[in-house]
Amino acid sequence: MITVPIEHVILMAAILFSLGLTGVLARRNVLFILLSIEVMLNAAGIAFVAAGARWAQADGQIMFLFILTMAAAEVAVGLAIILQYYRHTGTLDVDAMGGGRR
């Protein structure tokens, strides 16, 4: 098993999290945004597993399991909503959405 400093693992998770966040902020395609959110969730999962490994507890891995569950449920509903959005508008551009102060 590895013996790297814990902060390296966390740093790596933070980098993934930041990349995912960048994707959410920068992409206009909803599909990419959803993908970026998955990256963020995955990063949080890494942090949990690392934390669990640090304390030699199973709790971190279990939290990852729950994150996995949530990601599955969310992607299912999310993709369904995105498909509907595409059917309505013919685009995946989030900036094309109306609303705000119309």
Place this chain on the structure above:
Amino acid sequence: MNTVFYISAAVAILSTAMVISRLNAIHALLYMIVSLLAVAMIFFVMGAPFIAALEVIVYAGAIMVLFVFAMMMLNLGQEAVERERNWLSPASWAGPVTLVAVLFAEFIWIVSRTGGSLPGGGGLGPKQVGIALLGQYLVGVELASMLLLAGLVGAYHIGRRMPRTGEENEASRAGISIKQ
């Protein structure tokens, strides 16, 4: 082993960077799978083999396949890539990157003030995880089933296709309900 970690981490970070910057959705998805595999590797070397397997099976296997299905249904072609190219001018990256860079700088500052290392040792296999999961986390498992139920019902209701005409499409844009 530590080298494996650093290599996997580098692969994960690079492929994730590719995910968020690709123009073609399928390419991005493939990079995402690479990234997930690399992360699975990291889990493995951190002493979480069970989670590593799940990362491959569920995340890379199931959830990503959902994305593939969605993309097939959307049937995005070359013009989609062109559109993405228009949307993703270098300038459009400036704002998000700056914002996230600041957040990341804060993370570095925080992490740099943290000590401790991984204990090494044998890690925790499926058995320990299973015992904890069906022991003190039993309520959590039940709640996770409810979460999946919500996802299932939600996806079923929203995703159902309905026959519609162009006129109704216009009406729906205006937010007017369609009376049968």
Place this chain on the structure above:
Amino acid sequence: MVRGDFFILLPLIITGGAAVAVMLLISFRRSHLATATVTLVALGAAVISVICVAAAAPRQASALLILDSYALFYMGLIFAAGCAVTMIAYDYFERQTDHREEFYLLLLLATLGSAVLVSSNHFASLFLGLEILSVSLYALIAFHRERLPSVEAGVRYLILAAASSAFLLFGMALIYLERGDMTFFRSTQIASGVPAWSPLLLAGTALLIVGIGFKLALVPFHMWTPDIYEGAPPPATAFIASVSKGAAFVLLLRYVTLFGLHSGSVQSAAIAAIAVASMFFGNLLALREEKVRRVLAYSSIAHMGYLLVAILAAGPLAAVAAGYYLVAYFTSIIGSFGIISVREGREGGGDAVSDYRGYAWRHPWLGGAFTAMLLSLAGIPITAGFVGKFYLLAAGLESSLRLLVVVLVASSAIGLFYYLRIIITLYGPPEAERQGAAITPAVSLAGGVALTALTFLLIWFGAYPAPLLRLIQAMVGG
């Protein structure tokens, strides 16, 4: 898990079981009335079960949930609110498109998630409760999948809620990394030899606040509110505005109370800054807004800001004040959206303030009820909202949070403007073509019962607060 755990979890088991039962019912026979009835009965049974299990409280059910009187009180409130939303939804969907039964299924699941949230004592249950709530809400918001605004609102909420969940998760991971325990109590208490606030713990708490703050729509995580309130079906909005926010607030209050927030510390300064910003931004944003739902969305931002004063005041009176305010807020906001829903179902048309011109003349009962709700939201005496605000002020003054109290009063004064504007419009001269075109009946039985009960409670809690106050003192004050 032992038998006692099953007993104390009865309210949650009933709600979860009802969700499964409704699913089976739908698969056998689609009947709007039957589905709504089962939902209503189940939620009513959940309220009763809360009373039944109260004797066994407090009890820790596995590591994840704690069912103390605090949790049970808010659970009861959430289930009761669920009942009201069910009745309003029945009134609304009775005149809507097909496949409306899923709404109740999702509503039950969302209620379950909120109930888990208020009783959670562990990051895992916090996360699961929050996500059950969120995932159900995505579908509830986009429920009118044939209407673009509804779908758009779903996309918005999906992106923002999922992203903020990621923040929340990352924060929890950081706290876990620092403390090695995920139960609220042990992750907040200071063990010997450990510095009280390490950077990691602080950063984790900050990210936790981001996640919860998003659900509460506190500034600067508030921006989703108007668009979602506007796009979602009105009964779903009623749920988001009341139960979803209330549950998140209850959780935050529990967590922060465990920390023991010290006035003058950076943590409380950060929360105070959020509170001040929320109060001002919410009221200022609503000031000249033309759409009623958006006005209420902005006002809800301000209301959550008011509630933060109770968190900062920290004390027995503050807990009671928060409880009273939440009850009052639930009553008025569900009632308001109930009337919006009834009106939209019957009259259709836009949601602009001007569309309500003369509404009170066409439907005196509904107009009067709406007036009462708005007055309560504005905090006018003889309504529950006034008493709630009074206690918030008292709690704030007791902890000598002078600045916050001044801001609360000043921003409420700004808020009066837009509430009164709607009320005046309600009683304005009706437009010529609308005159005499009153549609009868103005409301169905279910909706009528719900709205009458809410109005009655509103006045009761405003004129005779003592019984409710005693209950809250007994449940959350001790």
Place this chain on the structure above:
Amino acid sequence: MLSLLWLIPLLPLAGFLSIVLGGGRMRGSMVALIAVGVVGLSAAMAAAVAIRFIYLPPAGNSFTQTLWTWIPATGFMPEISLRLDALSLVMVTVITFVAFLILLYSAEFMGGDEGYARFFAWMDLFVASMLVLVLADNFLLLYLGWEGVGMCSFLLIGFWYRDSANARAARKAFIVTRIGDAAFVVALFLIFTHLGTLTIQEAAARASREWPVGSGLAVAAAALMLAAAVGKSAQLPLQTWLPDAMAGPTPVSALIHAATMVTAGVYLIARANAFFTLAPFVQWLVAVIGAVTLLLAAFAALVQCDIKRVLAYSTMSQVGYMFLALGVGAWSAAIFHFMVHAFFKSLLFLGAGAVIMALHEEHDIFAMGGLRRALPGTFWAFLIGAASLAALPVVTAGFYSKDLILLCDWTSKSGSVWLWAAGLAGAFLTAMYAFRLVFIVFFGELRTKPGRKPGFRMGAALAVLAFFSLSAGFIQIPPDIVNFSPLSELLETSLPRLSAVSVGTQTEALLQAVAGLAGLAGIFFAWFFFRHPALVERLVLTPLGSAFRRLWLEGWCFDRAYDALFVRPYIRLAEINKDDCIDLLNRTLARACESMHYLLIGTQNGRVRQYAAAVTLGAIVIIALMVLL
């Protein structure tokens, strides 16, 4: 029985609510049934409570019923509690009883009006508010009733709001009484900050303990309450709203502007007597205001042409008598006069209403005349009312109450011969204008043919009120005739006894005779002038006569004086000062809020990525705040 006290104000309130909520769907007869029925029930309850109270007095001769505490908080316990003692008992009984009769009368009188349901809703609300006012155990609840009756008065004066003159009159009444209300609020703050309680009895006890007689605080509290009373009771200098308030329907004038609301000031002073005892100067002022008002109003009543305005000035004058009594410490005499006045004045108003109705909304007395044969029932009722008003000796109730006040002015330690003389002169003038009215309206030749005659419900109300206008005096007969005074004995359980210099029975009898003679002389002069119109003509045509006539007709030109002194300068000042710094500040604030709104609303542009960016920014800022600071 006493524990059902809360039902008395609740019943009319319930009536109000049911009419408001369901009035649109009810038939008129149903509305009337509810409105009159609840007040009738309330009156029956009041009667039952009164019997129980008199024959089985509760401990301490008072009964406090705490219903609930509104918002419990440390140091401030606003309790919703009612207090029944002799004073409130008399008030409640009279109010419910008179209100019942007036509502019964209105059920017929208002028939066919398009605002029938609205009228009864407001009337019921008024009765409920008035009952809250007199039953309140603390100043806060009393103030609630006080404002409630003010609001109902406003709504009912402007009942026929389509005529802008009525709306103006309503506004005037509201604004003028507002001046007094504002003083009342200040008095409440003063009492609460210095005595730490708003419970009336407790505050009075603490004040008597802690404040020396004549101390600044006591004077201030009493003076502020006097200002409130003066506004509500239309006494000098805030009396100008009452004549204009006659724009409302006649039953409204009878109930609100004669029998009940205008005597709220009298009730307030009697209720807060401890404060006035502590401030002898203010109490003396009460007497002086009463004396001056009663004289000025009586002169004004002499020349009015509008039948309701005569009665309005008369009300002012009679309330002046009550103030006169309060001022010399004759608390129970004031309440006695309130009771009697409630009967005969509402009788007069209702009689006037019957006349007005019969003559198709004619208010001018010179267009009436000779109605004695055409409307015999109304004539007799009106005559009895006028006789009671004029204090016709022995047979009328008005004689006993007015006589008691005059006697108290003479005998009280704080009384004086001047106050007595003013009261006596007032008695003479009262008799004169009362019978001037009777003669002009009912005698002489018939000028207008009467139409609709009062039916059963109006007739019954008139008959009952006429009966009480005659007989109500017998519960308080002066000792030199028969020693029978249960009312003052009852009232003295809650109000202080008059500290009087004892005078012999012969002096008393002499004073009575003088008072009686003054009344008779007034009636004689009224008859004399009525029979010799030429004499009146000549008198009026003299320069002095015409000047006085004009002066009196306009109620001593107070309106004009106020207009010139306050209203116009104020408006001019306001116009000049339209953009003063305070206004500027307000407007700047409003503008600032508005521009902030437009600034912020720009962020709500629907761009979900910007929303996400805001979340990120928030995370950055919070982490920075919490970690880096």
